[in-house]
Amino acid sequence: MIFQTLDDKADCVGIYTNNQLIFDTLEFPKGLTATWKYVPYLRGMEIDYATLYLEGRSILSSIPEYLQDDWDDISKKIIAFKRSLAISHVDTLENCFFDLVPSRFLVEFCEVKNKITKHILDSIKKPSRYEFYKYVSMMLTDISHRTVRLDRRKINTYKQVPKLKSHAETLLTCNPVVDYNQFGTKTGRLTTRKSTFPILTLNKVFRSSVLPQNDFFVELDFNGAEVRTLLGLLGADQPAEDVHEFHLNNIFTGLSTRDEAKVAFFAWLYGSRAAAKTPEATALEGFYDKSSLLDVHWKDKTVTTPFRKQIHDVEKHYALNYLVQSTAAELTLKQALKLDHLLRTQGSGSAIAFIIHDAVILDMKKEDEHLLKMLYELMKSTNFGTFSINIKKGQTLGSLRKEEIG
Numbered sequence: 074m075i076f077q078t079l080d081d082k083a084d085c086v087g088i089y090t091n092n093q094l095i096f097d098t099l100e101f102p103k104g105l106t107a108t109w110k111y112v113p114y115l116r117g118m119e120i121d122y123a124t125l126y127l128e129g130r131s132i133l134s135s136i137p138e139y140l141q142d143d144w145d146d147i148s149k150k151i152i153a154f155k156r157s158l159a160i161s162h163v164d165t166l167e168n169c170f171f172d173l174v175p176s177r178f179l180v181e182f183c184e185v186k187n188k189i190t191k192h193i194l195d196s197i198k199k200p201s202r203y204e205f206y207k208y209v210s211m212m213l214t215d216i217s218h219r220t221v222r223l224d225r226r227k228i229n230t231y232k233q234v235p236k237l238k239s240h241a242e243t244l245l246t247c248n249p250v251v252d253y254n255q256f257g258t259k260t261g262r263l264t265t266r267k268s269t270f271p272i273l274t275l276n277k278v279f280r281s282s283v284l285p286q287n288d289f290f291v292e293l294d295f296n297g298a299e300v301r302t303l304l305g306l307l308g309a310d311q312p313a314e315d316v317h318e319f320h321l322n323n324i325f326t327g328l329s330t331r332d333e334a335k336v337a338f339f340a341w342l343y344g345s346r347a348a349a350k351t352p353e354a355t356a357l358e359g360f361y362d363k364s365s366l367l368d369v370h371w372k373d374k375t376v377t378t379p380f381r382k383q384i385h386d387v388e389k390h391y392a393l394n395y396l397v398q399s400t401a402a403e404l405t406l407k408q409a410l411k412l413d414h415l416l417r418t419q420g421s422g423s424a425i426a427f428i429i430h431d432a433v434i435l436d437m438k439k440e441d442e443h444l445l446k447m448l449y450e451l452m453k454s455t456n457f458g459t460f461s462i463n464i465k466k467g468q469t470l471g472s473l474r475k476e477e478i479g
Contacts (some may be wrong), residue, residue: 074104075190077183081112083218085169089183094176111211113218123190125206126197129256136190143185148248150178166248197280202381206255209406211213212413213253213263216425219436221249221270224282224469240276247271249438251427259384260399261406263428272427287423289466291435291445292473293412293452295405296461298431299342302401305457306366306379313461324356343394363393370396378403379456404455411451419444435468449478 079087079094087096088105095101098114107121127135136144144214154174156166163173171179200206223244231241251272257264265273275283295301297316304311312319321334328334337353353444370377371392376384378400387395409428412435423444426436433452437445453462465473 074102075107075194076105077108077111077186077190078112078115079171079179079183079305080169081110081214081218082169083113085171086114086217087169087171089179090185092180094171094179096171107190109186111207111214114214115210116215116299121194121199122207123193125203125210126193126200127199127256128206135197136189137192137196138187140185140192140308144189147182147185151182154178159406172276203321205380205403208410209255212410212425213255213428215413216427217250217252217269217425219286219424221272222284222286222381223249224284227282229278235255237276240279243271244275244279244282248475253428258394260402261382262398262402262430272429277471279471281469283470285426285436285468287436287438289437289468290426290470290473291437291448291476292432292463292467293408293435293448293466294432294463294465295401295452298401298405298460299397300338301460302404302457303342303361303397305455306370306400307362311458311460315461320357324360325353326356327352342397346390353420366396367392404457405433408452408455409433412448415444415447415451416441419447445476446478 074090076088076090079085079089079096086098087094088101088108089095090102090105105118105120107123108115110124111120112120124132127438155165158173161234165173225245228241228244231237234241248269250269252266252269254261254266255261255263263273265271300316301311302319314322315331317331317335317338320338321328321331325334325337328337337351338357340347340351341349341354341357367389370379371387371389374388376387376392376395376399377397378384380400380403382396382399382403384399389419405428409425412433416425416435420441423435423437423441425433427434435448449462449464455458464476464478466476467473
């Protein structure tokens with residue numbers, strides 16, 4: 074039974090199915106099977122989500138010709154409704170969408186969306202990585218429903234600084250939620266959607282203006298995610314020490330500092346042609362068996378990760394970079410899913426606040442502090458062995474300090 078949700082806000086429960094608008098989860102009929110996308114009040118239900126079948130492609134690319142006119146008409150009506158609500162200064166974030174538009178429009182819209190959903194499910198093969206997509210989508214959607222709490226007064230002070238004025242204005246005027254796009258890059262690294270809080274590109278100056286909804290933030294961060302992922306791909310042991318110190322002590326003979334070792338490694342990994350001719354690059358090529366990895370994971374210009382993700386049209390020079398970056402990004406998401414499950418099943422309201430590259434930021438309640446050890450151990454345990462983890466704690470995103478876990 075295909076249906077459509079009428080709003081994605083947790084307090085705005087509503088679906089359309091079989092010519093009915095239903096606004097109570099207790100009255101949802103049995104046998105609901107598929108809809109367009111996940112919303113929080115569907116958690117725990119076995120539903121197929123058509124948008125995930127598209128793997129990031131636009132709905133416009135999948136509308137059959139016989140539904141194109143219907144979709145164009147209904148889209149114009151949506152734009153007109155949104156324009157009139159904006160002119161009337163109606164806050165659509167504070168109100169349920171189905172309370173702001175006529176019921177007959179909701180029925181018309183959902184009927185068209187049901188037909189498109191059915192067409193996609195019938196005509197596109199279910200992706201082999203669908204289950205991973207689904208659980209990541211659910212986690213990221215739940216994150217997007219948490220309002221980012223800001224010290225707006227502090228941000229306002231930065232408007233007096235010419236270099237920071239534009240960024241400060243963006244933070245003060247954007248929709249204060251982090252809305253991730255899980256299909257925003259070829260490698261699978263997350264991006265954030267326009268007009269929402271830009272956590273991935275946030276200037277470090279503003280981190281102290283980001284506050285927890287609960288009692289404190291905890292950051293769990295891989296030590297050298299890309300290096301450890303590369304070691305994991307090779308089946309090598311994970312060093313207990315900092316990975317860049319490991320390179321300095323075991324590979325590089327002409328470098329003297331950790332920072333130099335870090336720069337040399339990433340210049341080699343990310344395909345700098347100038348760096349490819351340095352002694353450090355030669356040393357790395359000798360230590361990391363790049364050719365054996367490419368023999369397994371790169372063929373016909375396609376990179377295939379251990380998690381079965383495929384990246385097409387990749388030149389050999391960049392293949393290792395794509396392989397490592399994509400695998401590390403997915404590994405972070407897999408670890409985040411573990412943390413999310415623990416907090417939802419054993420926590421008292423603590424939740425994932427942000428995922429920033431290879432770090433997971435938790436918004437913790439004091440009563441859940443006893444879970445930190447378990448969270449730390451979950452983050453450490455990966456598909457490629459035990460990774461070294463940095464754990465920090467703080468009252469703002471900018472005041473995180475190292476925490477010792479016994």
